[in-house]
Amino acid sequence: MVGDINTAIAARILSAAGVSEINSIPLTVPELSQFAAQWGADVVHIDSYSEMNNLRESLNKTGVLLSSIEDGTFGRRSADIVIDVSPGSERKYREPAGSRSHLRGVEYLPLRQEVLKHRGRGEVAPRVRRVMVALGGTDSADLTHELAELWAKTGVESECYLLGVTIPPELILRFNHVRWFSLDRAPDIARTFAQMDLVICASGTALWELAYLGVPMATLQIIDNQAEYFRFSSERGIGLPLGDISEGARHEEVLNRAVPALRSFASSRVQRAESMKAGQTLVDGGGADRIVGEWRRLVHAKKVDAVQVRSARAGDASHLYAWRTDPLAVEMSRTSGEIGWDAHVDWLERSLADSSRHLLLVEDPEGLAGTIRFDEIAFREWEVSITLAPERRGQGLAVPVLHASEQWLLKEVGEGITLRADFRAVNVASQNVFQRAGYEMLVDFQANPGWRTSGKFL
Known part of the structure; x- marks a missing residue:
């Protein structure tokens, strides 16, 4: 692997996956091509917003195919295999630019092995007892506590787990019908996700892991670049859409309006079951296999x-x-x-x-x-x-x-x-x-x- 690992959680995930050697030295395009040829690579897969102009041309000269992840226009470059797993990308035009294959849409979403091994939920719980608030990243806007309070206002007696933050004493004092727990971020968080009856989450990448696992969820848009994910999941019935709180002035209005909707969702086993089915139908866990299968197919076709x-x-x-x-x-x-x-x-x-x-x-x-x-x-x-x-x-x-x-x-x-x-x-x-x-x-x-x-x- 060639790249930079900037967070502790990313390093732990790679270590758990058995990746022990990482070349973090920035490589020029000729150096990367030489590195690939030296190791006898058939395909170089890149996930980076760096331009790296002429990388495909350089790799192809040594007989190596370039596979490239992009997110809309971000990370876009000339490649043999173009991959965009953002929702609805298959309905957006992308200049072919000589590429051999476009893999577009959620069906190509790769999930971690840690996530794949925890699917198996066949039905939703009769009632919601365990709830998690999981916003991912570092929650720089400190929204986890606001959403914990949102859940508490539903009046549902339950256990509530907050991911990556401490429990404020006032939360415990004000809402004693909820038992509060704090969880550290860890590579095996999928196992904890799978044990929840409901997760309140942002419309980021965790949304797809929860959909695959079959965990009912309530979703929010908390930053502007989550708009597409939030709209897509809402239209397809994947989770209960609580609203857009990416604009700070609307927080109170949106969250107050969300309380009765969240209470109703938690009490309706049918609604949660329909949401679970929609998520597991859309995200089947085969994305990585489809990508690797396309690599193999094109390597064979080239020969x-x-x-x-x-x-x-x-x-x-x-x-x-x-x-x-x-x-x-x-x-x-x-x-x-x-x-x-x-x-x-x-x-x-x-x-x-x-x-x-x-x-x-x-x-x-x-x-x-x-x-x-x-x-x-x-x-x-x-x-x-x-x-x-x-x-x-x-x-x-x-x-x-x-x-x-x-x-x-x-x-x-x-x-x-x-x-x-x-x-x-x-x-x-x-x-x-x-x-x-x-x-x-x-x-x-x-x-x-x-x-x-x-x-x-x-």
Whole structure:
């Protein structure tokens, strides 16, 4: 590992994970590339807001792929694998910039092993007995005590655990229906989370750990950069949204209004169960495996001198949009009108959910080559359309891309199918491609002026 460890808790987490050697010397781009090559790395994974210009180019020269974590525009750089696990990122455009893979959305959220081993809660407690207030970080605004008082005002007899702060004597004196406890921050805090009936928390990274564990929670936005997380979790029913207290003047108003809502949430087993289910459905704990699986897939693809095919996914939205809106692709498509980004994302979501459509991405050792779409238009009959990435045109890829995609479809639906391709009569390039791929012109389908149809039986 190369990097800087600035907090004691981070050092303890790494130590618990078995990471004993950390190179904390700042490395230049050439030095990091040399370091990776020296250790025989296949992939360098970076999570840093530092620019590190030309890192991908430098690594690729030594045969190493760059995987990069970003959070919106923060930490953005050119990379082979671009990862953004922020909520809703799969619906935001991200310039492809030559990248091979975009992994975007909460499904790629990596969780610590300490968290993964404590999932297992099947149902919520009949009543709330143990509550934790956990704001993460250092709670520089001293909000933990305010939220502890918020909980106490619900009047629920319970135990309340405050993370990382001491218990003020006045809290004990004023609210004697609550038994108060103070907890230190520790790498194994997930085990304590899992024992709670309710956690009051900020809309930070702990929110996703609690969602995975199945712990009912009440969430707040306490700083401006939590707005997206708070909105996303609120819309999906992950926890009870108590409000935005990132503006100090609104604290009292928001927290007073939150008391009856929190009391109702604590008393409703049904509401807490629905919240738990929503969280565990969204955060399934497979994020790290998906990322590592993509590393392995691309390392293998780089070493295999052949065209390879995979199903499209939500994170491919930006690549597909760039290809669909390329001027030549628009000119040759059925619909020549402007395609908006939101409409495109909605189309992709429908396509991925449609069992009668197979949307594929095709790549070779040099990177992404384009996309193929198969639409079932009749029993055992499929319409095929092909779009090459603009930068890959003229490289003789169209026929290999078609053949590889056809083989993928045969494995999916079996032999004995008819393929049909429609293209504009002026699109001589497509006509030649389909002809070289074994398609024959179908005279019976020439009724549509300006269009031609070719077919093939597999």
